[in-house]
Amino acid sequence: MSQNNTYDAIVVGAGMAGGWAAKELTENGLKTLLLERGRNVEHLKDYPTTHLRPWEMKYRGALTAKDKLDNPIASRCYAFREDAKHFFVKDDEHPYIQQKRFDWLRGYQVGGKSIMWARQVQRWSDFDFEGPARDGFAVDWPIRYKDLADWYTKVEQFIGVSGNRDGLDVLPDGDFLRPWETNCVEDYFSQVVREHYKDRHVIYGRCAHLTESKPIFVQQGRGLCMSRNICQRGCPFGGYFNVNSTLIPWALQTGNLDLKPHSVVHSIIYDEQLQKATGVRVVDAQTKETTEYFAKVIFVAAATLNTNLILLNSVSNRFPNGLGNDSGLLGQYIAFHNYRGTINAVHEGHPNQITAGGKPTSHYVPRFRNVYRQETDFLRGYAAGFGASPIRHTSTERVGDALMDGLLNPQYTGQWRVGSHMMGETIPKASNRVWLDETQRDQWGIPLLNIDVDYDDNDEKMMQDFFEQFTEMYEKAGFKDITVNDNNRNPGNDIHEMGGVRMGRDPQTSLLNEWNQLHHCPNVYVTDGACMTSTSTQNPSLTFMAISARAANHAIEKLKKGEL
């Protein structure tokens, strides 16, 4: 593939953002090296638990005491269970320094966290891209919805997104496959909210699952989602989108991809005479030997905090504080999503209906606070999920034969369990930051990352508003036994950390331009969550996949013109 380790392009990170860059680059004829610090995970072959039924699992899905002891951080993740824990890093092998409590949840393997993700995908609108400029925080995004619209469509058409066209300006419609059926209580709550509120909507949760077959999916070798709801194990049908089933095989079949797992990127090589990046230094994860690879263009998509780490570690005479860091802002303005608030209740209004089968999504409430004008004492707002399921009771109070009578006769109670969880936008600020430790290093000789990120007063007020507004909405629906809860999740536990290498118009207040090029080193692109100037409320993956596809095509055009 390469002569003297030289390629047309290098992509750091084989997750969603890096996978998209690799796909676009290789499809357009560029010899591309895709580096992944973890092991390879081949679709189908490396999903060891995907066919296990509950009774076939040693602990029936539970974690052992040793799992929790060895992985105090990862074990706080909802997906870290017996069936998927092998896709998470071992905490003790990948230390970092928490200045304040931060759950850094990582999946170091080809495919990254796309194997275990929740598959919820929503487009951003201009209410999101214009947010910082309108509301006076962070810096103005250098792009708007129109710059990404076609790329959203490209990504949706390729990965497959199930959704409903809702016609909302706050949440643009996409190119959707048909939605799953909704249940009666989801429909009921949607109707109640529609009747009582002009600007609030309860809609189908758009998700990256195949509900229809199309030629592109057949070409990818993927089949329809079978509603198993154990996606975190990897899917034998390819029914949901992950990088392993889709982007990697697609890029490999071009003949232009060289995939190298077990490759820990230490730093980017900057040539001071050429005034450009020329390659990357890689430490072999297993042998600890260092190798250098070279390319005309480099995409850094190692997942938000690792991308920050790599750039911070890429020091030179020209960039003593990290690659492209003339502004001094690299590593600052880290943000995330506030997932702390939940509300639960019981619904008694559909006693004679239940559901059958399964679906991998529930309903979604797009942001309705501070959308058209500032109306609260906190900035921005929150989206929320909404789920409803019939309650079936199995009596387990007795012992002996009397217990068996109860176990053999589970009864639907006529009640439904309903609940919502908030997804709040946090405001990026300089004090939420990461930086390299001066003395402590990991086993590959790379400085440990200090993480200093926390909630603030805006987050607390937003959560209280979520409690109040959703309690009101639930009361209007006649839901009973309403309880609200602050689950006190640490920042990072949302697994939506973003920022540190933000996009912007001004090189003095941002690191990346409108094409995701480092202002001061334009042959380096950053397209994962690190590039996000603000967080909005929507799940970020679809947006940085679209950003990656757009940026990759920009790089391709620039290379063709000899401008990189």
Added chain:
Amino acid sequence: MKRRKALATIVWGTGALAALPYCTTNPYAIFDHLPFSLEEMEAIIALSKDMVPEYTDSFPTPEERAIFLLRMLNDLLTPQEQQTFAEGVKAFLKENPSFFKLSISEKESILMAGLAAENSALLTIKRFSLRHLMTTQAYMENIQQYEFIPGRYDGCVAVN
């Protein structure tokens, strides 16, 4: 050569014989984290079956109840939790020295009182025992209508 082989056979056979008493006296020796005697382990297993009958004909299990229960106690509980559990079991057996000689109804009465008083050892045994039974293929598929590959979602179905 034949003499060497004969000597090796004797050595291996002697070693196997030496190990045999240990194996036959404690079939659960692999659960080496548990702070119980063999007698206490057998009592835990018996309590499990008294609380949650096995019904293995109707609900066959991939492993014996004893193995599953002890594995869960061994691997899912922290050392402190195991110690607390062990103390709870010892206290129960001390309070009820003739428990296993009682009639079924007498035993169930004592067990229900213990559970109502939130005896954590009894609650733990029952929890894991229920998990063993309720995650069997027969229970999940026939009683809970569990489907591994539903392939559909029906959002509004009339209750039968």
